[in-house]
Amino acid sequence: MAEILVGIIQGLVIILLSPLITGIMRKTKARTQKRMGARLLQPYYDILKLIKKDEVISDQSSWIFRICPWVNFVALAAAAFFIPLFLTYSPFGLAGDLLLVIGLFALARFFTMLASLDVASSFGGLGSSREMMYSALLEPALFLTIFIVALTYGGTNLSTLVTEVSSATLLPHPQLIFAAIAMFVLVLGETGRLPFDNPSTHLELTMVHEAMILEYSGKSLALIEWSQAIKLLILLVLVVNIFVPWGISSSITIPALGIGFVSLFAKISILAIFIAYFESSIAKWRLFRIPDLVAVAIASSMIGIILYYIK
Amino acid sequence: MTIIYLEKYKKEVIEKFGDKINRTEENNNEIHFILRNINDIPLICDYVCNSLGTRLTTIICTDERKIRNGFVIRYVFGKENREDVFIFVTALVNQDKLSFPSIALQIPAAFLYEREIKDMFGLIPVGNPDTRPLALHNWPENTFPLRKEFDLNTKETRQEKQYSFLKVEGEGICEIPVGPIHAGIIEPGHFRFSILGENIINLETRLGYTHKGIEKLAESMKLEDALLLSERIAGDESVANSTAYCQAIEKIARTKIPKRAENIRTIFGELERLYNHIGTLAGISTDAGFPFGAARLNILKERLMQLNESSSGSRLLFGVNRIGGVRCDISDENRKVIINTLDRVSHDFEKVIAFLKAKSSLMDRLKDTGKIQRKIAQELGVVGVIARSSGIDIDTRRDHPYASYFSHNHRTPQQLAEEQIEMEKRSGDVLARFELRVKEVRNSMTIIEESLNLASDGMFTNPPELIMPYGSALGYSESHRGQTIHWIMMGENNSIFRYKIRTASFCNWPMIEHAILNDIVPDFPLVNKSLDLSYTGNDL
Numbered sequence: 059m060a061e062i063l064v065g066i067i068q069g070l071v072i073i074l075l076s077p078l079i080t081g082i083m084r085k086t087k088a089r090t091q092k093r094m095g096a097r098l099l100q101p102y103y104d105i106l107k108l109i110k111k112d113e114v115i116s117d118q119s120s121w122i123f124r125i126c127p128w129v130n131f132v133a134l135a136a137a138a139f140f141i142p143l144f145l146t147y148s149p150f151g152l153a154g155d156l157l158l159v160i161g162l163f164a165l166a167r168f169f170t171m172l173a174s175l176d177v178a179s180s181f182g183g184l185g186s187s188r189e190m191m192y193s194a195l196l197e198p199a200l201f202l203t204i205f206i207v208a209l210t211y212g213g214t215n216l217s218t219l220v221t222e223v224s225s226a227t228l229l230p231h232p233q234l235i236f237a238a239i240a241m242f243v244l245v246l247g248e249t250g251r252l253p254f255d256n257p258s259t260h261l262e263l264t265m266v267h268e269a270m271i272l273e274y275s276g277k278s279l280a281l282i283e284w285s286q287a288i289k290l291l292i293l294l295v296l297v298v299n300i301f302v303p304w305g306i307s308s309s310i311t312i313p314a315l316g317i318g319f320v321s322l323f324a325k326i327s328i329l330a331i332f333i334a335y336f337e338s339s340i341a342k343w344r345l346f347r348i349p350d351l352v353a354v355a356i357a358s359s360m361i362g363i364i365l366y367y368i369k
Numbered sequence: 370m371t372i373i374y375l376e377k378y379k380k381e382v383i384e385k386f387g388d389k390i391n392r393t394e395e396n397n398n399e400i401h402f403i404l405r406n407i408n409d410i411p412l413i414c415d416y417v418c419n420s421l422g423t424r425l426t427t428i429i430c431t432d433e434r435k436i437r438n439g440f441v442i443r444y445v446f447g448k449e450n451r452e453d454v455f456i457f458v459t460a461l462v463n464q465d466k467l468s469f470p471s472i473a474l475q476i477p478a479a480f481l482y483e484r485e486i487k488d489m490f491g492l493i494p495v496g497n498p499d500t501r502p503l504a505l506h507n508w509p510e511n512t513f514p515l516r517k518e519f520d521l522n523t524k525e526t527r528q529e530k531q532y533s534f535l536k537v538e539g540e541g542i543c544e545i546p547v548g549p550i551h552a553g554i555i556e557p558g559h560f561r562f563s564i565l566g567e568n569i570i571n572l573e574t575r576l577g578y579t580h581k582g583i584e585k586l587a588e589s590m591k592l593e594d595a596l597l598l599s600e601r602i603a604g605d606e607s608v609a610n611s612t613a614y615c616q617a618i619e620k621i622a623r624t625k626i627p628k629r630a631e632n633i634r635t636i637f638g639e640l641e642r643l644y645n646h647i648g649t650l651a652g653i654s655t656d657a658g659f660p661f662g663a664a665r666l667n668i669l670k671e672r673l674m675q676l677n678e679s680s681s682g683s684r685l686l687f688g689v690n691r692i693g694g695v696r697c698d699i700s701d702e703n704r705k706v707i708i709n710t711l712d713r714v715s716h717d718f719e720k721v722i723a724f725l726k727a728k729s730s731l732m733d734r735l736k737d738t739g740k741i742q743r744k745i746a747q748e749l750g751v752v753g754v755i756a757r758s759s760g761i762d763i764d765t766r767r768d769h770p771y772a773s774y775f776s777h778n779h780r781t782p783q784q785l786a787e788e789q790i791e792m793e794k795r796s797g798d799v800l801a802r803f804e805l806r807v808k809e810v811r812n813s814m815t816i817i818e819e820s821l822n823l824a825s826d827g828m829f830t831n832p833p834e835l836i837m838p839y840g841s842a843l844g845y846s847e848s849h850r851g852q853t854i855h856w857i858m859m860g861e862n863n864s865i866f867r868y869k870i871r872t873a874s875f876c877n878w879p880m881i882e883h884a885i886l887n888d889i890v891p892d893f894p895l896v897n898k899s900l901d902l903s904y905t906g907n908d909l
Contacts (some may be wrong), residue, residue: 091664163495180545184890187566253730256658258554264658264891272552341731345567345891 063113065149069139076287077101086334099156126186127281130255134285137162144318146308146310147217153350155214185269195352203357206237224303236362238301243355249290252344270290298325371398374452401457415475427871428482435733450765471496478750481525489515504577537563556904567889579908587868603906608641609848611690613855617844622832628824634772637689641812644673645849646806652898657734658835665721676710676859696831701864739884753851758805759797765847799899874906
């Protein structure tokens, strides 16, 4: 019972905490640009503001456009429940593994792309074609990376994975270093950060993800923004818990869970700040140079796999 | 010197076309050839432009039906090789015929001017293949705002009209319409892309959404009020525009302005160039997705704008000029502030630029993007940074010196040769424009420092009470975007009969359709920013 309760809390924490992480990243970027930046809690206020606003829906759109924000939110919120957060396992883990989480991501992305084509705006088509290109490139890299982790720890079930990792000593497997490098590139790509996509751009013609959701307003936009934040947090949690899980609680006692939560939050924040710094130090790459970057991720995970077999 | 060149070109043209020219007039550095027959326009313009090595500066149409029974068209050609000469080819359009031969096929730069004349005066350019309206969108038929009988306060009801864009067809080719309303806070302009995947096959621009009727408005204004109007043509070119305006009036009134005023005009003109160039460099960094560099450069821009405020009272340098001199003095205290601020800005600027140049991800975006071919740039008659960055050596400050630029033009033969070689090397991509702006920022700082040795002969001379009616003159300056041309014809009682403005943006906008052709869609904002085009400066 307690397990299920903790499981529910873990999922809810991801959903509720995610805008804060976005806030931390935005604040960091603002500070690197010598700006004060908005408050850390601004993403929450943005979501609240958007929920109160009316929606404008194109009369050229179909039901796909209207259900897309809900599919997004439900898919990503559901994924949140499979992620071990401050406990090494999620009680819902039996229902799905890492592959399911990635499947849910793909579902959300698929509907976003459909919806952007649905409204027949010129930017939607551009955005979805670019997103399609990115996802076609990123997915093999993602699966190769997961493959390394799964080979090393014997399975794709996140709960067993994280339990295995947390009991291991500091980086026992060299291939994981390469997987971590690949994973970092993938996080940038999957969440549309620089150099893949500029999340704060106002230039319609350079947008990728923003171009797809250009037609959304009000509640729908709030849901999409929120699910993006959830996706970002899930990916950060995966990186942290697969590669540096120390401090995570393996038993359901209040102090252990407390330590688990605090250490996780600290690690996530550090990773978020690091990514924001990285973004500040790089310009957006040319669209057709992005495959080079993904190739780095693929090469890195290939090396990881080779290392696994020659060991 | 100018007079020798004037005589030379007068002789050359008259020798060749003596029987076609009714008479000639000279006015400062302008020589006017008044033609007998309007059909000789293409022949003589072609000769002046292509054989005498001039560039089409502007085409001016005036409604002079009250004075000479017709519309007058003046084709202005400027020499750009240190011979300070403007050649005017003038012809009368009979008011019964209302058409004139097009020169657009010989001189492509004339395309837009002829369309503008068709819009504003209803004269048909015979032979110009493009007959679509340029600035007046959805106006009713047969209303021509710059004709004298058109009342300024007329309210026209708009009519829905189709504007036909070039259709590009083929398998997989899509059209993306962008604007006129954009996602960012910028001015309106419509871009019609034809794309194949991400590659741009064709781009067509449509502007004029903020057409304000400035030229018409000026005709009802007093000279002093029109000065304020000229400052507000484009807020970031206020000094360049008001300098050009004042010079035109001063030339008509034959007023010589004091040396101190000349120096001050130069200083403020360069201060304007400084803050705008740094702003554009920041914009290039933003649009390449590198907000960090943009933030650092914007800090410098802000410091310069604060300097503007402390020395002129306006962040955008409004109210600097007056007819016959300047309104705003530079005190000794201000001199020190300017020197100190420029020192600090220059120091930080060099650091930021060194940092940006070491950033490979940024430099990779700039290099070979938005390449401009020299030949196309020449034919379209682009001006300013865009022209210079693609190896066309023109600069109004040097070719037609005004204010105190005479004294900054001294070069040793070696320097000249070095400049020539550097000019040849420029490749016309975004990086070339980036580097040229950096260079011009440094250059502007030097010019300001040299100009700060102010003469003490007063700030202005008063022009004569009554300026000769129907006198006309060309005023010009080099804004940060390029050559700015103002032509004024005085009316009776110190009124303005015709005020023709041609900003650099008008010449430079067509270039974007060519600059982008080898690039992909997401590079468009970067190329656009690097060209630094003004919507309001185009939509007069």
